[in-house]
Amino acid sequence: MSNETPNQHAASRSGTRHRDERPIGRFSSLKTELSLLIVIATAIAFIMAWILLKVGWSGWLAMPLTLLVALGITYLFSRGMTAPLRQIRDVAKVMADGDYTVRVDDAATARNDEIGQLARSFNEMAGELQHADQMRRDMVANVSHELRTPVSALQAMVENMADGVTEPTPANLEGILNQTHRLSDLIAFLLDLSRMEAGAASLNIESFDFADFIDETVEPLEIADAGHAHTIHMNIPQGIIMEGDQDRLRQLFTNIIGNALKHSPDGTAVLIEAREDEDNGTVVTNVVNFGSQIEPEARSDIFRRFVKGKTGPGTESGGTGLGLSISRWAAQLHGGTVKVVDDVRGADFEITLPKYH
Incomplete structure (x- = not known):
């Protein structure tokens, strides 16, 4: 039995499930994290260079090694900081293919910095797109059903009259008229609905x-x-x-x-x-x-x-x-x-x- 949350499950389906890999704590500002990263990398490089020179290493050997260690530390720290950005990129690609169910996982949205804010906003946007897509699907299905019912009734009535099965009596003609009125009302409603969606309705006060x-x-x-x-x-x-x-x-x-x-x-x-x-x-x-x-x-x-x-x-x-x-x-x-x-x-x-x- 899986213990994944819905967001984690969606992220894992897109190949973007991650854990929080930041060695630095949870800061409220990405600038603070970057500043701390620079300070830590510089301090470690300085201390390491000082120790190597103290034990008699040549500067030509100590400096390249120190730079490699500093780059490794920077890469390790930055990888955790940018992981949610890579995840957002991957989820966006999946959404571009038409799957609006994917989400950025909880580790990214739990962050307090700007990247966490971006991840939460991205998930909200994805939810809105999923809702809009479902509304579109429902509307197409409902409109198709609503149009098919009177059209089928009209077709049956007219075919029966054309085949001589039923007579064009006032009652039968009234039934046809009622179905055309229903079609006309539905079309008028849909036109109003399109105006409502477009915000294009004007008022004659x-x-x-x-x-x-x-x-x-x-x-x-x-x-x-x-x-x-x-x-x-x-x-x-x-x-x-x-x-x-x-x-x-x-x-x-x-x-x-x-x-x-x-x-x-x-x-x-x-x-x-x-x-x-x-x-x-x-x-x-x-x-x-x-x-x-x-x-x-x-x-x-x-x-x-x-x-x-x-x-x-x-x-x-x-x-x-x-x-x-x-x-x-x-x-x-x-x-x-x-x-x-x-x-x-x-x-x-x-x-x-x-x-x-």
């Missing part, structure tokens, strides 16, 4: 009435929700004027309210209430999904990309898993926040936005 804005946002959601018998209660004070990009904010509220409707049983209600926080100059909106709750440990995860909510025990929602991530991004663009707060009534998404920019 304008003043608007918040109550009218919420009415306009809710209306198409009520139409799309037909057949589920949900009731949307709104408690929005009149006269709240705020500034923001209405398109981005509509994404934010559409995703949050749509999420509440999607995770509410048929025939239940969703509450949208807002208030002004005069002290902080913000508008606080709560979207409450009555009856259901989100566990505290899951409240941060649901805002991660491609994390889907549950419509029932063990059952994922049919969404893309990007809506809440896009919502949080839209809020952050405006200097606001979106979070789940404690509420005995049910799952409560609290949106805080500044009134003015």
Whole structure:
């Protein structure tokens, strides 16, 4: 059974496992170590030369031997001092080949000098690269899955109609339309995600009435929700004027309210209430999904990309898993926040936005 730490195991896989070979102690400055090395090598060379001359050695013999000993001491000391640099070089080569799991070992990171700081920073960078690479892999896999599902459904429906297996009835055509809408939504989400990653999103700031804005946002959601018998209660004070990009904010509220409707049983209600926080100059909106709750440990995860909510025990929602991530991004663009707060009534998404920019 191996007693290696994860870092040591990673380093040994790259052929870079080392122990601390420094005869000099653990100093907090590489300059101190180098200065001490010069002092020790010079002192030993001087003492050795003095002893050899005292015992009658010729200067032509004593001086070369003294220089060789001094060089040997310098090499021995410097080898331990530079070992982590060689290890970082070797690990960097392995990372350049695409393996981001390797790390500089504990002996290097335990140093207190500049090389130790470099080793720790290098390991942090390697961890970030490994995380980014895993995120990239997960995103490619998730996007492929999300695209394949509606495309496969569309292909099957169209092939059945082309072969005469099914008739192009209004119900079948509506099924095709629903799948194209799903594809369109996913593509729109991915475009927003690319803007979010690039930091290239710009805001078209304008003043608007918040109550009218919420009415306009809710209306198409009520139409799309037909057949589920949900009731949307709104408690929005009149006269709240705020500034923001209405398109981005509509994404934010559409995703949050749509999420509440999607995770509410048929025939239940969703509450949208807002208030002004005069002290902080913000508008606080709560979207409450009555009856259901989100566990505290899951409240941060649901805002991660491609994390889907549950419509029932063990059952994922049919969404893309990007809506809440896009919502949080839209809020952050405006200097606001979106979070789940404690509420005995049910799952409560609290949106805080500044009134003015």
